[in-house]
Amino acid sequence: MGKVACANVLSDLYAMGVTEVDNMLLLLGISKELSNDQRKVVIPMILEGFRDLAKEAGVTINGGQTVVNPWMIIGGVATSVCTRSEIIMPNQAVAGDKIVLTKPLGTQVAVNLHQWMSLGTPSWNIAKDLISAEDVVKGYDDATTSMTTLNLAAARLMHKHGAHAATDVTGFGILGHSRNLAEFQTAEVDFSIHTLPIFARFTEVCKQLIEKGGRNFKLLQGLSSETSGGLLVCLSAEAADKFVEEMRSEGGTAWIVGDVVPGNKTSRIADNPEIIEVSY
Template sequence: MDSSITDTKIKGVKLVQTTDFFYPNVDDPYWQGRISAANVLSDLYAMGVPDVDNVLMLLGICRDPRMLRSDRDAAARLMMEGFRDTCAQAGTCVKGGQTVMSPWFILGGVATTVQSSVAIIYPTASRPGDVLVLTKPLGTQVASNVHVWLKGREQKPERWDRVANIITEEEAVAAYETQILTMSRLNRTAAKLARKYGAHGCTDVTGFGLLGHAQNLASNQKRPVEFVIHTIPVIKKMADVNARVNYRLLEGKSAETSGGLLIALPRDRAHLLVDELQRLDGWPAWIVGDVQPTFDTTARTARIISDPTVVEVDYRSYDHWNEDGNAEVVGWEEGWERFADERDN
């Protein structure tokens, strides 16, 4: 399961808790903070728990002597700010944590809530006839690496040269900005809708890729079922890049960061969830697979069909949540100006 569930002294009340952390995978420390918080909270959302009672922040501050202290301090402050802002957006707050010196920046946390046992979506109840819904596009690992190759093309031109005839510099930046937006986006609305529409199981798609997490979810089912994935939504151009460098994206084995929820729910309710999520969050979701019966009573498996439908998901502009909670467009130059201001002050 994505979170631990512990009995409390109160009958019918459970303690739901998770912890996670990782290293920076984007350039902007503020957005890295937002991504890290969204990733931590997502494990609770995967249990159908939309309200988080407490968050602890875990921060490792880089002690690499090659990094100026002013840069280090500014990056740490902005990462913490982004983390706190996303927790506030989620209706919770950071109430403590731990900070250490580390060879690298590390950011993560612990998220905890107390929840009625009947309000938790246990990842065990999918049945033949259900469908699988995915609430974020895939391709974050590919988009992140393409951006690294673009930025480092003067030092290691051979990396960018491998894909330069497939994707333009502008498209590489647009894909990178899109993956930042999708990674920092909360799965909270999706968790609420999963409960509303009677989900039979749920997980979030992160480091093991779409297929890995689908297999893990399938293995926990009470009934013998097979998850058959027929559709793969991917950030625009990332499937083309993958065809050249092969991160096994279309095999469902490319790692994702702070990915979407993979939800098993009744077929007649899936379109309702997809449509409402689009209306509330402004982002699409997709019916990506079916839950099928299997005659092997010991089987609980997942697979991707040999020729899945690939849905290209268009780019989104880079934005920043202002003090009023509204999105405003901010280019990378302005993002780095904010970093410089924080560093110099």
């Protein structure tokens, strides 16, 4: 949980090409439902995770705030003082650009399925006939690996390959965040998304959950919430190919998922997008 929070906070700066972060503040809400003994175990582990990933990013934590809260919450603030050349403004996409995504989709599905299974909820009574426990655990582990991976490598490659615009994909899903990015463009363009990389097995499970009267995550509509998701980056066609190749050569993930086309500053997902099943 600490690592996920740290990665998520830093992604806001990475999405603007800022790779050197000067300071972080850690914000912690300790659940009042935890006993003192539970706090002694849980809190140090969460803080350790946050610190470990901050160290990996080369960032120091110099303060923050802790409060007692109904829920267990961790977040933070990341700041950097930059020169103009260190920032990539997110408004220079042009028709003909390709759109790249650097992490798979489906973190909300992964976490919910795992929670349903662990608690034996009514939702799991529907889902258990659609996916095995082993596949739920594998998907959850893959999602955890993704959520705790920094977007730092992608931010560095944005500079190297001349990215025109970018955003991170989090709570509004890939469609929500691509719409926000499209609205911010200087040129009159649309974002057309034709491919969705999704954690393995989740596409079919989501379809069948709807048919069985279960929850509709709206994953294939691009509206499923993501946590600590990838960067959505607009680059020239040639640069996009090189960006993807280099991300993969460095052990990361990246896919060309769409096109920038003439339009009215909005975003859409194809009626039948290509699905790429991703497993770590």
